[in-house]
Amino acid sequence: IVIVSARGARDSFCCSPAQTPPPTSAIRLGQTRPFLTGSLPSLMRSSLAPLGLPVSRDRVIASFPKWYTPEACLQLKDHFHGQVSAACQRRNTGTVGLRLSKVVVVGDLYVGKTSLIHRFCKNVFDRDYKATIGVDFEIERFEIAGIPYSLQIWDTAGQEKFKCIASAYYRGAQVIITAFDLTDVQTLAHTRQWLADALRENAASSCFIFLVGTKKDLLSGAACEQAEAEAVHLANEMQAEYWSVSAKTGENVKAFFSRVAALSFEHSVLQDLERRSSTQLQVGDGDLIRMKGSSPESQEGRGLSSLGCC
């Protein structure tokens, strides 16, 4: 890990998958974003997460955030899974509060991936286009049902020439966000390929997939309805949840990321409960072999596949 000041604007943290610094030429390309950055304050905040310091009020999620449209959503229920609520109340969520869940944002150049992330993480909007080179990331801390939880949000380059750098960072994603521009139907068609590329590095069964239409402020009325209808159709084909957002006005941005965080949090807790209840076989005092650490709920014998559903 090398600490560099990439453009003098802010301190940045910079590394590659092999933990080597990027070529300096990548950093010097004036109107572009550097190869890989993550803000130092984010990094410091992330290291504080395990201490359980309070998060800002707008990152506290107490009730399960709702979908954008029931026609293309990953789950319809409006409450946390019973086992998750019980585990949170007992503070029995294992290592979930200590881990970072990886979110990868992909899509064509200029669709607004960086703008979406910056609106959520920094509450800013920049009208000028600065292409992302390679990848960039932000860390956002939440408190969900009383438990600390962090997302590591990876912003990737849409430009073809940077694709090979960006794709090196797809692996290990818990959430894949495929973004397109609501005003440019070609970018919607291309999301199929972006998703296929991301799924080459991740198992579809272990990821939540979102399809996000950006620049909602530029469309209204029938044009917006038409674009959304096409997107919902594709989202169902991709088994993705659909959202329309605007980084410019901020419309739906916080609601969208809250939904992302809540779904991945719930899944992480269920996975953790499952893992802990299915291991640690222990020989008891008498003739019995009993499961150590298994909760009464998990002793009912329900598998994870039935835990995560509506």
Ligand SMILES: Nc1nc2c(ncn2[C@@H]2O[C@H](COP(=O)(O)OP(=O)(O)OP(=O)(O)O)[C@@H](O)[C@H]2O)c(=O)[nH]1
């Ligand atoms: N009107 C409007 N413009 C937007 C919105 N989001 C992004 N833009 C503009 O669209 C352009 C591209 O945005 P970026 O966020 O840099 O796009 P990107 O997908 O990150 O592009 P690459 O990094 O090259 O992959 C910029 O000029 C933004 O100001 C939006 O919600 N509304």
Ligand SMILES: [Mg+2]
């Ligand atoms: Mg970008």
